[in-house]
Amino acid sequence: MARSWLLTAVLLVAVIGSPAAEALGVNWGTMASHQLPPSTVVRMLQDNGIKKVKLFDADSGPLGALAGTGIEVMVAIPNNMLDMMTDYDTAREWVHKNVSAYNFDGGVSIKYVAVGNEPFLSSLNGTFLNVTFPALQNIQQALNEAGLGDTVKATVPLNADVYESPADQPVPSAGRFRAGLSGLMTEIVQFLNQSGAPFTVNIYPYLSLYGNDDFPLDFAFFDGTSSPVVDAATGISYTNVFDANFDTLVSALAAAGVGGLPVIVGEVGWPTDGDKHATAAYAQRFYAGLLRKLASNAGTPLRPNQYVEVYLFSLIDEDVKSVAPGNFERHWGMTRYDGQPKYYMDLTGQGRNTALAGARGVEYLPRAWCVLNSNSPPDNMSRLGDNVGYACTYADCTSLSYGSSCSGMDAAGNASYAFNAYFQVFDQEEEACGFDGLAVRTLQDPSTGTCNFTIQLETTSDAAGRRTTVATAVLAVFCVLAVMAITLV
Ligand SMILES: *[C@@H]1O[C@H](CO)[C@@H](O)[C@H](O)[C@H]1NC(C)=O
Ligand SMILES: *[C@@H]1O[C@H](CO)[C@@H](O)[C@H](O)[C@H]1NC(C)=O
Ligand SMILES: *[C@@H]1O[C@H](CO)[C@@H](O)[C@H](O)[C@H]1NC(C)=O
Ligand SMILES: *[C@@H]1O[C@H](CO)[C@@H](O)[C@H](O)[C@H]1NC(C)=O
Ligand SMILES: *[C@@H]1O[C@H](CO)[C@@H](O)[C@H](O)[C@H]1NC(C)=O
Ligand SMILES: *[C@@H]1O[C@H](CO)[C@@H](O)[C@H](O)[C@H]1NC(C)=O
Ligand SMILES: *[C@@H]1O[C@H](CO)[C@@H](O)[C@H](O)[C@H]1NC(C)=O
Numbered sequence: 001m002a003r004s005w006l007l008t009a010v011l012l013v014a015v016i017g018s019p020a021a022e023a024l025g026v027n028w029g030t031m032a033s034h035q036l037p038p039s040t041v042v043r044m045l046q047d048n049g050i051k052k053v054k055l056f057d058a059d060s061g062p063l064g065a066l067a068g069t070g071i072e073v074m075v076a077i078p079n080n081m082l083d084m085m086t087d088y089d090t091a092r093e094w095v096h097k098n099v100s101a102y103n104f105d106g107g108v109s110i111k112y113v114a115v116g117n118e119p120f121l122s123s124l125n126g127t128f129l130n131v132t133f134p135a136l137q138n139i140q141q142a143l144n145e146a147g148l149g150d151t152v153k154a155t156v157p158l159n160a161d162v163y164e165s166p167a168d169q170p171v172p173s174a175g176r177f178r179a180g181l182s183g184l185m186t187e188i189v190q191f192l193n194q195s196g197a198p199f200t201v202n203i204y205p206y207l208s209l210y211g212n213d214d215f216p217l218d219f220a221f222f223d224g225t226s227s228p229v230v231d232a233a234t235g236i237s238y239t240n241v242f243d244a245n246f247d248t249l250v251s252a253l254a255a256a257g258v259g260g261l262p263v264i265v266g267e268v269g270w271p272t273d274g275d276k277h278a279t280a281a282y283a284q285r286f287y288a289g290l291l292r293k294l295a296s297n298a299g300t301p302l303r304p305n306q307y308v309e310v311y312l313f314s315l316i317d318e319d320v321k322s323v324a325p326g327n328f329e330r331h332w333g334m335t336r337y338d339g340q341p342k343y344y345m346d347l348t349g350q351g352r353n354t355a356l357a358g359a360r361g362v363e364y365l366p367r368a369w370c371v372l373n374s375n376s377p378p379d380n381m382s383r384l385g386d387n388v389g390y391a392c393t394y395a396d397c398t399s400l401s402y403g404s405s406c407s408g409m410d411a412a413g414n415a416s417y418a419f420n421a422y423f424q425v426f427d428q429e430e431e432a433c434g435f436d437g438l439a440v441r442t443l444q445d446p447s448t449g450t451c452n453f454t455i456q457l458e459t460t461s462d463a464a465g466r467r468t469t470v471a472t473a474v475l476a477v478f479c480v481l482a483v484m485a486i487t488l489v
Helices: 002-016 038-047 060-066 088-098 132-145 182-195 205-209 241-255 280-295 327-331 384-394 411-425 462-488
Strands: 024-028 052-055 072-077 109-115 153-155 157-159 199-202 229-231 236-238 263-268 310-312 369-372 439-442
Touching: 038 060, 052 060, 052 310, 060 072, 088 132, 109 132, 132 153, 132 182, 153 182, 199 241, 205 241, 236 241, 241 263, 280 310, 369 411, 384 411, 411 439
Parallel strands: 024 052, 024 310, 052 072, 072 109, 109 153, 157 199, 199 263, 263 310
Antiparallel strands: 229 236, 369 439
């Protein structure tokens, strides 16, 4: 009897299928010099069965492409707009234009509004301390007034540095909100609790490892560790930093009187370039462990056996993100700048050697590169450093940094990489391959085994769109004439 019940349960799970892809969300950032068309990105989400997406603004391009898909969306108010949102009329106007406007049959299924993005990050020096909570209150109030309060919740994606454990008791059960933030955070989480909104936290095991040579490498992953953190107060042994971090938050919430507040992970992921630990192999290992864990609905030791809503960071590389956090910052994508997967990743959490479905129908610029002209006269060569520096100010050279995919090259290789990156950012325009006569255009791919000299995307900016339209029109006229000529003959 018991056995047949078990068999039924197993069969049921098999029939319902793995809940992993169903439950997974991804972050879709748009800080790239050349972007895939929103419709291409949305099709990639659908091809991969991804049903939740988190945005960093409320731009009408992505939202328009998401309309009618049923994909759940978190839209966002950037930090620099928080101050404005402390005015209620402005908040109401924002909700009207950016949320209510999409609330129709065949519209966008907006579920959350992110009020700011990590506004209390220590490195922001408290700039948004006074405006975030009033903005959160106004946005939720405006959502309520618009009749959307039951289905759309305002939340604040926060960096994990808003909470911590004391240095003399570095265990999850001792988690508290950061000194100095404690009063404000308590007000915020009690407000979230009242409005039925979740706490949103970004957790980065990679950042625990980055710049901390004493951090045990295996503790950043999910396959066991030789150095677990044993929490004497609870008797729990933590084998990965994700669980330890999440449970530190759970303890901080309990101490603030809202121990049951739902938590969603707004960002979690692993970068693939720009640092010795930012590699495709580590990213693959991290996601394999994370996705297996999520698919099992194991939860964390303090919140066991539950589904955790998670948004992976990030869907696509973004080559114009600030590198203030580190050279890895432009390489968080599960796919490259062109929507092609970088490593094996099985969203169902079964660890199969399968890759994400890449973006379809991607249009690239022609197969042309810009490299150092090694025959340049010595006078011009003396200006090489300045020109490389100039190129790297406008283009992404982070793959040249120590420990990165292109770090093994000599000075000439470096210069070629920089010149090409610049040339591609500026759509392969002739003037973009000048550099005091030091550069030359080539049709021969200069890529090496590990270092990719990429070709940028053909973008669908208005200007490019017009060019294409004009070209198509000219071609059409030409074809008509040709057909007429043939007919006449
Ligand atoms: C949202 O609404 C405001 C008006 O309050 C508008 O200025 C803005 O462009 C809209 N879109 C975004 C991305 O915020
Ligand atoms: C924060 O302060 C540091 C040190 O004073 C400064 O270098 C940095 O630019 C400041 N950051 C912001 C976002 O204001
Ligand atoms: C926030 O408010 C406090 C108290 O009114 C004030 O001292 C502080 O300068 C304000 N901070 C910012 C960044 O505006
Ligand atoms: C707020 O938190 C309390 C204590 O955790 C809980 O009992 C209550 O249901 C929560 N309210 C909402 C709206 O979730
Ligand atoms: C190449 O560029 C990187 C990054 O700017 C630099 O660290 C490295 O020293 C350069 N290598 C040579 C040989 O110039
Ligand atoms: C060297 O640089 C000068 C000044 O920018 C330029 O006029 C000249 O054409 C360059 N020489 C070559 C061979 O490109
Ligand atoms: C290098 O980039 C091109 C597109 O620019 C792509 O087709 C190719 O697969 C990439 N190679 C590697 C090793 O990533």
